Amino acid sequence: MSVLSLKNISYSYGATPVLDNLSYDFEAGHMYCIVGKSGAGKTTLLSILSGLAAPKQGSIFYKEQDIKSIDKYKFRSKYIGVIFQSFNLITKFTAMENVMLSMDIAGVKNSRKKETAINLLMNVGLTEEEARRRVLKLSGGQQQRVAIARALSYNPDIILADEPTGNLDGDTQREIMKIFRELAEQGKCVILVSHSPEVAEMCDICYELKKTTRRTKKKGRS
Ligand SMILES: Nc1ncnc2c1ncn2[C@@H]1O[C@H](COP(=O)(O)OP(=O)(O)OP(=O)(O)O)[C@@H](O)[C@H]1O
Numbered sequence: 001m002s003v004l005s006l007k008n009i010s011y012s013y014g015a016t017p018v019l020d021n022l023s024y025d026f027e028a029g030h031m032y033c034i035v036g037k038s039g040a041g042k043t044t045l046l047s048i049l050s051g052l053a054a055p056k057q058g059s060i061f062y063k064e065q066d067i068k069s070i071d072k073y074k075f076r077s078k079y080i081g082v083i084f085q086s087f088n089l090i091t092k093f094t095a096m097e098n099v100m101l102s103m104d105i106a107g108v109k110n111s112r113k114k115e116t117a118i119n120l121l122m123n124v125g126l127t128e129e130e131a132r133r134r135v136l137k138l139s140g141g142q143q144q145r146v147a148i149a150r151a152l153s154y155n156p157d158i159i160l161a162d163e164p165t166g167n168l169d170g171d172t173q174r175e176i177m178k179i180f181r182e183l184a185e186q187g188k189c190v191i192l193v194s195h196s197p198e199v200a201e202m203c204d205i206c207y208e209l210k211k212t213t214r215r216t217k218k219k220g221r222s
Pocket residue numbers: 013018036037038039040041042043044045195
């Protein structure tokens with residue numbers, strides 16, 4: 001069963017079409033990559049997948065249930081963890097506080113939130129000292145890890161990430177991709193959006209957005 005399905009999705013900004021009749025399936029335990037040139041509509045598609053934008057046509061199903069019939073707030077704060085292109089972290093807060101805030105917003109009941117937040121951050125490679133440091137004073141790669149830990153803070157089924165390795169060096173990129181691979185192995189559905197052929201290579205299934213958005217390509221598992 002697909003954890004997330006798009007059926008005949010189209011989207012336009014005013015009169016400008018961006019996505020045209022897309023139908024994609026996403027299953028648990030797999031890593032997907034949505035690739036395409038700059039401006040092809042990757043971030044737009046990610047907004048639709050995460051329920052932040054509604055498609056002009058077509059439907060999205062979460063475990064076979066149309067997301068129109070699921071409370072939007074619940075969908076976004078419980079089922080899907082989103083890692084934005086620009087992280088959207090609160091930079092004056094510490095890494096740990098960012099993760100705890102996300103748990104609070106999702107209504108996570110946990111009497112040991114601090115410890116849980118630190119553990120989540122250490123699981124993605126931060127030290128305890130870094131977890132207690134303000135985000136502003138962390139490197140780009142470390143901020144990316146905080147954004148991943150925050151997305152995991154309420155244990156969603158689906159992880160969506162926009163250009164998760166965009167500004168990172170090769171080694172850090174591979175470390176971050178290893179974290180996503182482990183999440184897929186734990187049964188999460190991981191959906192990445194990327195320009196990078198290396199990132200696409202490391203995923204199981206690749207959907208390519210064309211600027212004209214007339215055709216899509218599906219690559220099987222290698
Ligand atoms: N709010 C908006 N209003 C109007 N047009 C928009 C808006 N957001 C994006 N667009 C346009 O829609 C198209 C797709 O944008 P989108 O951000 O989804 O592309 P992308 O594939 O994520 O690009 P990049 O790789 O550069 O991040 C672009 O032509 C962009 O200019």
